[in-house]
Amino acid sequence: MEKATETRKERIQKGIRHRREQEKEELRQTILKAAGELFLDLGYERFSMRQLAERIGYSATTLYLYFRDKDDLLFTVVGEGFTRFEQQLATAATSSNDPWERLNALGQAYVSFGLNNPVHYQLMFMQRVDFLTQSCAGEQPRLEAFNVLQDAVQYAMDAGVMKPGNAETCSDVLWAMMHGIVALAISIPSFDRERIQRLTTVARDSILKGLSPS
Amino acid sequence: MEKATETRKERIQKGIRHRREQEKEELRQTILKAAGELFLDLGYERFSMRQLAERIGYSATTLYLYFRDKDDLLFTVVGEGFTRFEQQLATAATSSNDPWERLNALGQAYVSFGLNNPVHYQLMFMQRVDFLTQSCAGEQPRLEAFNVLQDAVQYAMDAGVMKPGNAETCSDVLWAMMHGIVALAISIPSFDRERIQRLTTVARDSILKGLSPS
Amino acid sequence: MEKATETRKERIQKGIRHRREQEKEELRQTILKAAGELFLDLGYERFSMRQLAERIGYSATTLYLYFRDKDDLLFTVVGEGFTRFEQQLATAATSSNDPWERLNALGQAYVSFGLNNPVHYQLMFMQRVDFLTQSCAGEQPRLEAFNVLQDAVQYAMDAGVMKPGNAETCSDVLWAMMHGIVALAISIPSFDRERIQRLTTVARDSILKGLSPS
Amino acid sequence: MEKATETRKERIQKGIRHRREQEKEELRQTILKAAGELFLDLGYERFSMRQLAERIGYSATTLYLYFRDKDDLLFTVVGEGFTRFEQQLATAATSSNDPWERLNALGQAYVSFGLNNPVHYQLMFMQRVDFLTQSCAGEQPRLEAFNVLQDAVQYAMDAGVMKPGNAETCSDVLWAMMHGIVALAISIPSFDRERIQRLTTVARDSILKGLSPS
DNA sequence: CATGAATGAGTGTTCATTCAT
DNA sequence: TATGAATGAACACTCATTCAT
Numbered sequence: 047m048e049k050a051t052e053t054r055k056e057r058i059q060k061g062i063r064h065r066r067e068q069e070k071e072e073l074r075q076t077i078l079k080a081a082g083e084l085f086l087d088l089g090y091e092r093f094s095m096r097q098l099a100e101r102i103g104y105s106a107t108t109l110y111l112y113f114r115d116k117d118d119l120l121f122t123v124v125g126e127g128f129t130r131f132e133q134q135l136a137t138a139a140t141s142s143n144d145p146w147e148r149l150n151a152l153g154q155a156y157v158s159f160g161l162n163n164p165v166h167y168q169l170m171f172m173q174r175v176d177f178l179t180q181s182c183a184g185e186q187p188r189l190e191a192f193n194v195l196q197d198a199v200q201y202a203m204d205a206g207v208m209k210p211g212n213a214e215t216c217s218d219v220l221w222a223m224m225h226g227i228v229a230l231a232i233s234i235p236s237f238d239r240e241r242i243q244r245l246t247t248v249a250r251d252s253i254l255k256g257l258s259p260s
Numbered sequence: 261m262e263k264a265t266e267t268r269k270e271r272i273q274k275g276i277r278h279r280r281e282q283e284k285e286e287l288r289q290t291i292l293k294a295a296g297e298l299f300l301d302l303g304y305e306r307f308s309m310r311q312l313a314e315r316i317g318y319s320a321t322t323l324y325l326y327f328r329d330k331d332d333l334l335f336t337v338v339g340e341g342f343t344r345f346e347q348q349l350a351t352a353a354t355s356s357n358d359p360w361e362r363l364n365a366l367g368q369a370y371v372s373f374g375l376n377n378p379v380h381y382q383l384m385f386m387q388r389v390d391f392l393t394q395s396c397a398g399e400q401p402r403l404e405a406f407n408v409l410q411d412a413v414q415y416a417m418d419a420g421v422m423k424p425g426n427a428e429t430c431s432d433v434l435w436a437m438m439h440g441i442v443a444l445a446i447s448i449p450s451f452d453r454e455r456i457q458r459l460t461t462v463a464r465d466s467i468l469k470g471l472s473p474s
Numbered sequence: 475m476e477k478a479t480e481t482r483k484e485r486i487q488k489g490i491r492h493r494r495e496q497e498k499e500e501l502r503q504t505i506l507k508a509a510g511e512l513f514l515d516l517g518y519e520r521f522s523m524r525q526l527a528e529r530i531g532y533s534a535t536t537l538y539l540y541f542r543d544k545d546d547l548l549f550t551v552v553g554e555g556f557t558r559f560e561q562q563l564a565t566a567a568t569s570s571n572d573p574w575e576r577l578n579a580l581g582q583a584y585v586s587f588g589l590n591n592p593v594h595y596q597l598m599f600m601q602r603v604d605f606l607t608q609s610c611a612g613e614q615p616r617l618e619a620f621n622v623l624q625d626a627v628q629y630a631m632d633a634g635v636m637k638p639g640n641a642e643t644c645s646d647v648l649w650a651m652m653h654g655i656v657a658l659a660i661s662i663p664s665f666d667r668e669r670i671q672r673l674t675t676v677a678r679d680s681i682l683k684g685l686s687p688s
Numbered sequence: 689m690e691k692a693t694e695t696r697k698e699r700i701q702k703g704i705r706h707r708r709e710q711e712k713e714e715l716r717q718t719i720l721k722a723a724g725e726l727f728l729d730l731g732y733e734r735f736s737m738r739q740l741a742e743r744i745g746y747s748a749t750t751l752y753l754y755f756r757d758k759d760d761l762l763f764t765v766v767g768e769g770f771t772r773f774e775q776q777l778a779t780a781a782t783s784s785n786d787p788w789e790r791l792n793a794l795g796q797a798y799v800s801f802g803l804n805n806p807v808h809y810q811l812m813f814m815q816r817v818d819f820l821t822q823s824c825a826g827e828q829p830r831l832e833a834f835n836v837l838q839d840a841v842q843y844a845m846d847a848g849v850m851k852p853g854n855a856e857t858c859s860d861v862l863w864a865m866m867h868g869i870v871a872l873a874i875s876i877p878s879f880d881r882e883r884i885q886r887l888t889t890v891a892r893d894s895i896l897k898g899l900s901p902s
Numbered sequence: 903c904a905t906g907a908a909t910g911a912g913t914g915t916t917c918a919t920t921c922a923t
Numbered sequence: 924t925a926t927g928a929a930t931g932a933a934c935a936c937t938c939a940t941t942c943a944t
Binding site: 172175222227230236252 | 465
Binding site: 517518519520599600603606617639640642643644646647649650651652653654655657658661662663664665669672673676677679680681682683684685688 | 732733734813814815817820821831853854856857858860861863864865866867868869871872875876878879883886887890891893894895896897898899902
């Protein structure tokens with residue numbers, strides 16, 4: 047009977063623990079979400095822990111229960127962005143077996159991610175590039191996300207639809223093109239949606255044609 | 261003799277005045293140089309007048325003898341960069357009458373400027389784009405520097421060596437390509453000199469081929 | 475029993491909360507008191523938050539937990555003074571139905587307030603008169619405190635014990651007399667208690683006699 | 689002949705010296721005048737040596753050739769005010785042999801000085817009373833300026849037109865009345881010229897009547 | 903006589919962070 | 924778990940003042 051009681055207690059405790067963890071995770075997500083919005087509102091430099099706390103209705107101290115310090119919070123936000131980024135690239139990379147279509151999908155995914163997540167994109171590729179290059183403890187370097195691009199290039203070369211050459215270099219060209227587009231779109235107000243659309247289209251056609259075997 | 265003496269005095273005073281102005285100008289340049297580096301190290305917001313002062317070995321107060329405030333200092337740094345940038349683009353734009361060579365020269369000039377002046381480039385195009393878009397008092401908007409690029413594109417289209425289309429869009433494609441190259445080169449350490457060299461070469465060949473009439 | 479325990483907990487928590495609020499209020503009052511003294515010592519502009527902090531043995535940052543900024547702090551100090559001032563005048567104004575006694579009581583109250591609260595008086599009427607004239611948000615202008623004086627004058631005129639005339643002007647005369655006495659008493663050390671006493675007595679007798687119907 | 693030559697030299701030097709002293713004195717006066725205006729424009733606290741220098745077109749350093757420091761300059765400005773103040777009171781004190789007219793003239797002179805020289809009056813009697821009470825080296829204390837007032841009161845008492853009593857106290861009453869009027873006029877915007885005029889008239893009539901023998 | 907260059911001390915204010923509860 | 928209280932460090936900027944020339 048004692049055993050049973052203990053089991054029951056355990057079960058209850060387990061349940062409580064589970065609920066608590068869930069609640070904790072929920073607040074954590076709330077913080078991360080609000081942090082992203084605040085970055086968007088105030089820009090990277092003006093972002094402050096106090097304002098973040100005020101926005102979510104908790105005390106500033108509470109934030110430190112979930113993140114070691116400001117950089118830890120920031121790193122997590124960026125990390126989240128990378129995860130989504132990698133997922134979307136990976137999805138695009140497997141969307142088609144046609145080499146051109148695959149590359150096209152990758153480009154589309156890249157630019158879309160940048161335009162739809164300007165805050166994260168800026169943090170990841172423009173303001174805190176250090177997070178990109180120095181991998182966090184125990185994880186693969188974030189830079190490897192671009193292997194899928196290089197693989198797709200190699201795939202296209204092997205298939206003979208792209209003129210042969212250094213796959214890394216070709217991949218770099220594509221990356222530079224995409225990054226240039228997103229960076230300009232994010233930074234410069236006069237690049238409105240339509241101008242970006244035209245730019246993207248012509249860039250894609252040109253670059254693909256340029257990389258085709260002559 | 262009195263006259264002569266006075267003349268000598270005058271000459272001496274002139275010399276002194278000249279030396280003083282020169283010293284003043286030297287310190288001004290020292291400040292600007294150090295400011296650029298510090299801006300690059302820390303970003304705009306974290307850049308601090310005190311740190312700058314300490315770095316050049318002067319008191320913080322002294323900085324205000326040379327620049328009205330932080331923004332004035334930054335604006336001057338960026339402004340200098342723009343002036344050099346525009347000059348180099350303009351030189352490139354008149355270097356040849358052959359449309360392709362002209363575009364090529366422009367691209368070369370753009371990328372070279374970025375690689376040789378990473379501090380200014382980041383400030384101009386990556387961190388304080390607001391200075392690019394909102395022209396300073398009484399001057400043309402800095403954005404017009406890119407008219408030379410668009411003009412060169414139009415020139416190539418008119419000459420029939422580039423496939424016809426929207427000159428602005430084609431110019432945007434070139435700009436995005438160049439900006440992407442420079443931005444990656446500046447931000448990401450693994451982009452060493454040779455990798456950039458290969459990237460630049462392939463990018464130029466591809467993009468020009470891609471924009472040629474089919 | 476559980477219930478009882480909870481109740482006890484609650485009572486304790488309530489007590490703690492109460493004590494905290496009390497401590498907080500105490501520090502607030504400490505700040506206000508020290509601020510008044512420092513304002514008086516240094517004048518408004520030379521008054522500094524840092525010096526105040528040092529004087530009360532707290533860090534400067536702490537002050538901002540209790541007052542939004544320097545002006546808020548000052549405004550609170552002055553506002554407190556006004557409240558007490560108005561109360562004392564109001565009490566005096568209702569102390570008697572005899573017109574002369576009422577005026578006398580008002581004068582007594584005014585001068586007493588000034589002599590007993592030199593810090594507040596100086597802030598209110600000598601250094602930050604702007605707070606007097608421009609009413610704070612949503613409140614009546616502080617200047618209306620003097621309506622009681624003018625009313626008492628009108629009351630005396632209506633009763634025929636004061637020679638008829640412009641009530642505002644007569645009220646101004648009384649105000650000027652009282653303000654002059656307090657200002658000299660506060661500012662000039664050689665005006666000791668006895669000299670002030672003699673001055674006040676003669677001033678009262680003279681001014682009342684002077685305002686009587688001939 | 690040598691002697692004559694020397695005499696001539698001396699005369700010339702004397703002349704030069706004289707001219708120099710004159711120029712020096714002129715600049716000194718220029719500074720003092722500008723200082724007064726700047727006090728009026730900015731108020732006592734915001735007054736700054738740099739702005740004063742800029743206003744007169746000299747370098748800030750130059751001010752220190754004429755005044756030891758800011759307080760010295762301030763003291764001189766106040767001292768000038770006192771000199772004018774004393775002169776005007778003295779003139780009024782000798783304007784008539786009729787006791788009432790003399791007192792009246794003194795009151796008029798006092799209030800006029802305050803209204804016409806609000807900057808100096810504020811410095812002298814409201815903001816830097818320390819200059820009033822602590823006499824500067826080798827001079828009589830400024831407070832003695834009020835002896836003329838007390839003498840006039842005594843004169844009136846001796847003549848039997850003012851009710852007998854303590855001359856100092858009666859003088860204090862008059863001073864308080866006058867100071868109150870000027871202080872309110874200077875500090876409170878709603879005291880416009882006409883209101884002050886009415887106030888002054890009634891105050892004079894009342895106080896004089898009040899002080900008359902019953 | 904006059905000044906340009908320079909500075910230390912100080913201002914109000916915000917920040918990330920800690921600690922006791 | 925959450926927080927209120929508190930703080931040291933830093934920020935941009937202004938001031939009165941000095942010193943060599």
